């Protein structure tokens with residue numbers, strides 16, 4: 001009878017697994033396999049879907065595959081709920097040039113995880129370099145000017161997250177942090193706790209994804225790239241891996257000069273972001289227009305742009321040195337300003353649901369159509 005056969009087989013399997021687990025000389029590999037087979041369900045307190053989050057991130061962040069891969073790896077380990085409970089869930093350091101998506105990836109993650117791009121606690125290390133603010137993070141003696149600042153610097157809810165979703169904190173411009181702040185962070189990396197303002201308040205980072213950004217080495221990357229640009233073949237897509245490898249080495253060297261090995265050694269992942277390359281510039285412009293359209297929803301309008309306009313904005317707005325920010329400036333100048341003028345003239349808050357009539361302009365002899373939704 002198939003049913004009996006199944007039961008006999010299952011019993012035999014369980015006996016084998018048991019024997020494998022108890023066998024003194026069993027190879028570790030076998031033990032892990034047997035043990036995994038024994039587990040039937042994932043027992044995780046986290047309630048998010050890694051592939052859904054990654055699909056959102058991949059739609060929002062372009063040209064940064066190694067960084068996206070690192071975030072995916074982080075999320076998998078967290079979702080499986082196998083991180084060390086006495087430490088932060090993960091610490092990642094994002095390095096590289098300006099305007100390439102280091103902060104945006106954290107915003108996109110906050111949006112995908114918590115439904116709000118600002119649902120993360122951002123600490124600007126530049127501000128912390130002022131002594132009295134630093135005291136707010138490191139714990140000032142009572143009566144000291146920084147002693148009461150802890151509550152304003154760290155947003156406990158955003159930092160600690162919820163039972164099913166991790167909190168997110170971003171320490172921006174890490175290279176500007178003072179030695180005391182770095183020491184405080186080192187303790188956080190070690191035991192996931194931070195006591196500030198003379199012991200009055202304790203923050204737990206044990207359910208927190210810690211991200212840090214730094215522009216360390218950005219100037220060296222620029223010089224290196226300028227030298228390479230004299231040899232156009234070196235900028236060909238096929239050479240990118242070698243170039244990225246070299247830049248990564250350069251930046252890591254800088255990192256070790258700026259911070260102690262103990263600090264660097266406690267960071268789980270260090271990623272050097274790529275320059276924005278010419279071949280993704282049009283996609284970035286299209287993405288900026290998509291973001292603008294999201295913001296236009298509340299005005300019941302939509303912007304319809306001819307692909308030739310996208311090419312124009314990509315051509316004239318791109319400056320590699322300033323990354324995607326230069327493109328945003330082009331979109332603002334050529335699209336946002338005329339649209340804002342149009343909205344102010346034709347779309348009054350007291351319209352009572354009236355939608356504006358379609359508007360269109362010419363940019364580089366191409367149509368930019370502004371449609372009522």
Ligand SMILES: Nc1ncnc2c1ncn2[C@@H]1O[C@H](COP(=O)(O)OP(=O)(O)OP(=O)(O)O)[C@@H](O)[C@H]1O
Pocket residue numbers: 060061062063064097098099100101102103104105213214215284287323324325328
């Ligand atoms: N790779 C990218 N994909 C999509 N959008 C990007 C990307 N890089 C930059 N952007 C756009 O440019 C803006 C600026 O990027 P971001 O704030 O991430 O810069 P950054 O790398 O953190 O630079 P900085 O070190 O100067 O803070 C973002 O808000 C986003 O609109």
